[in-house]
Every structure is written in structure tokens, then in C-alpha cells.
Amino acid sequence: MTDVLDGVRDHYRATGLTERLKTALAALGPEDQQLTSQQLAALDQFHTRGLAATAELGKLAGVTAGMSVLDVGSGVGGPARFLAATRGCQVTGVDLSEPFVDAARYLTERTGQSGQVSFETASALELPFDAGRFDVVLLQHVAMNISDRTRLYHEIRRVLKSGGMFAIFDVVLNDGEPHYPVLWARTPATSFLLTAAATRAAIEPAGFRTLAWQDDTEVAKAWIAQLRASGPPPSPNLGVVMGPDFAQLSANLGRNLMEGRLGILTAVFEAASINT
Ligand SMILES: C[S@@+](CC[C@H](N)C(=O)[O-])C[C@H]1O[C@@H](n2cnc3c(N)ncnc32)[C@H](O)[C@@H]1O
Numbered sequence: 001m002t003d004v005l006d007g008v009r010d011h012y013r014a015t016g017l018t019e020r021l022k023t024a025l026a027a028l029g030p031e032d033q034q035l036t037s038q039q040l041a042a043l044d045q046f047h048t049r050g051l052a053a054t055a056e057l058g059k060l061a062g063v064t065a066g067m068s069v070l071d072v073g074s075g076v077g078g079p080a081r082f083l084a085a086t087r088g089c090q091v092t093g094v095d096l097s098e099p100f101v102d103a104a105r106y107l108t109e110r111t112g113q114s115g116q117v118s119f120e121t122a123s124a125l126e127l128p129f130d131a132g133r134f135d136v137v138l139l140q141h142v143a144m145n146i147s148d149r150t151r152l153y154h155e156i157r158r159v160l161k162s163g164g165m166f167a168i169f170d171v172v173l174n175d176g177e178p179h180y181p182v183l184w185a186r187t188p189a190t191s192f193l194l195t196a197a198a199t200r201a202a203i204e205p206a207g208f209r210t211l212a213w214q215d216d217t218e219v220a221k222a223w224i225a226q227l228r229a230s231g232p233p234p235s236p237n238l239g240v241v242m243g244p245d246f247a248q249l250s251a252n253l254g255r256n257l258m259e260g261r262l263g264i265l266t267a268v269f270e271a272a273s274i275n276t
Pocket residue numbers: 005008012044045046047072073074075076077078079094095096097100122123124125139140141142145146183184
């Protein structure tokens with residue numbers, strides 16, 4: 001287990017990330033100038049369909065002002081900041097990667113949201129929170145890095161209130177072996193993809209009832225086709241976070257989707273009463 005987590009940490013090692021971000025963000029204005037989620041979207045939404053996907057997930061999960069939201073595998077914090085800004089909720093992010101958490105805190109200072117959004121370094125398999133603490137838990141493009149799904153979903157159920165919402169946005173196995181490297185794994189050793197059906201079969205027994213179930217593969221393919229047609233990505237982008245092979249990692253996700261090897265799943269579950 002530790003070996004697997006070390007492998008995943010290594011994939012997202014991002015040495016010197018906060019310093020690189022400071023340099024890259026100088027293009028957007030001086031250090032004391034407050035930034036917006038929109039300005040950061042090309043580098044802080046680490047999943048297919050960027051801000052649009054986060055906005056949709058927040059809406060499907062029914063996130064409203066005053067709610068306490070946990071973003072598991074929060075990356076550099078883009079989804080947490082965007083939901084806090086647009087929905088008025090409090091968001092806590094946890095991520096395995098210390099450099100990502102450090103960068104997430106820095107970017108949150110730059111957007112002036114440190115009172116509303118916070119981050120901790122932790123594993124999704126051992127969440128550092130009391131039972132029943134959150135109204136909503138989000139998991140966006142993270143599960144494919146996690147082999148022990150039974151433990152993952154039980155841990156998420158534990159920290160959710162009964163009646164709380166669990167919203168996922170996952171890359172799933174479809175038909176055939178994926179081409180590597182991809183954005184979450186440079187080799188199959190740290191990639192633990194499940195089919196959509198197997199994902200649901202792992203989530204429901206942990207104490208969840210399915211409320212929404214969407215195959216978003218075609219929407220994701222259209223988004224990728226549009227990106228390709230619109231030329232080079234805006235700068236700064238996720239290349240600052242993932243390094244020089246980002247373009248290849250990203251292109252392989254597109255190729256896997258276009259060839260039908262992988263799919264994209266959005267789903268929302270309600271946390272059943274803990275004793276049922
Ligand atoms: C592709 S990124 C997605 C980040 C973020 N959810 C987003 O959409 O912008 C995957 C993230 O999951 C984190 N992650 C992977 N395995 C994890 C685990 N066991 N516990 C916590 N975080 C994990 C990685 O460190 C990485 O930040």
C-alpha cells in the first residue's frame with residue numbers, strides 16, 4: 001500500500017511548484033494583485049472540461065452557501081476555490097502531494113480566499129476528520145490513482161453526514177487497455193481504473209444511494225476536439241504543474257477517449273443512514 005502511495009506521490013512530485021507558479025503568474029500582474037478563478041482556470045482545474053465540469057458537479061451535488069464541502073484529491077485547489085467563489089460554501093481540500101497542497105495554499109492567498117478555503121496533506125484512505133463532518137464530498141479525477149476503492153468509499157461515507165452528497169467525476173475503463181503515459185500515471189503501476197459499472201458496484205455498498213448517473217464521454221470528446229481546433233493553450237497552464245511532458249500526457253487522454261478505451265463518468269450519490 002505504501003509503495004503504491006509513494007508511486008502516486010512521485011507522479012505528482014512537482015518539485016519547486018510554488019516558486020514556478022510565482023514566476024509564471026507574474027505574467028498576470030504583480031504579486032499583490034488579487035487573482036480570480038477564471039484567470040487561474042487553465043492551470044488549476046486538473047481534469048477534463050476545466051471550470052465547466054467543476055461548475056456542473058457543484059450544481060448536481062446541490063452545493064449551496066454555508067455548506068461544508070470536502071474536496072478529496074484537491075490538486076492545486078482550483079475546484080475548491082471556484083466552488084467557494086460561486087456557491088458561497090466553505091471548502092476543505094486534502095491531497096497526497098505536499099507540493100500541490102503548498103501550491104494550493106499559495107494560490108488561495110492570491111485569490112484572497114484563505115478564510116473560506118483550506119488545504120491539508122492527507123491520504124484519501126485516512127481522512128483526518130471526525131465522522132459526519134461534511135455536507136458534500138467531491139472526488140474529481142482522483143479515483144483512478146486509488147487501488148483500494150472499498151476503503152476509499154467507506155472513508156468518504158464516514159466523513160459525510162447522513163443525507164449528505166458524494167459527487168464523482170471519474171475517468172473509467174471502457175474497451176481495451178489505455179495508452180500510457182496519461183495525466184494521472186506515467187505507467188500502469190499507479191493507474192487503477194475501473195469500469196463505470198464496477199465503480200458503482202464499489203460505491204453503493206459503502207452506504208450510498210445513486211441519485212444521478214451520466215456518461216459524459218461524448219461531451220469530453222467534443223471539448224477535446226474544440227481545444228485542439230483552438231490552437232495552443234492559454235498561458236500559464238497545467239504544464240507549469242506537471243512539467244514538460246504535460247502535452248503528451250494530455251494528448252494520450254484524448255487518444256484513449258477517441259479510441260473508446262476510456263470514458264468519463266459523472267455521478268452523485270446520497271449518503272444513506274449509517275445504520276442501514
Ligand atoms: C488529476 S489530479 C486532480 C486534482 C483535482 N481534483 C482537480 O480536479 O483539479 C489527481 C489528484 O489526486 C491526488 N491523489 C491521488 N491519490 C490520492 C490519495 N490516495 N489521497 C489523496 N490524494 C490523492 C493527486 O495528488 C492529485 O492531486
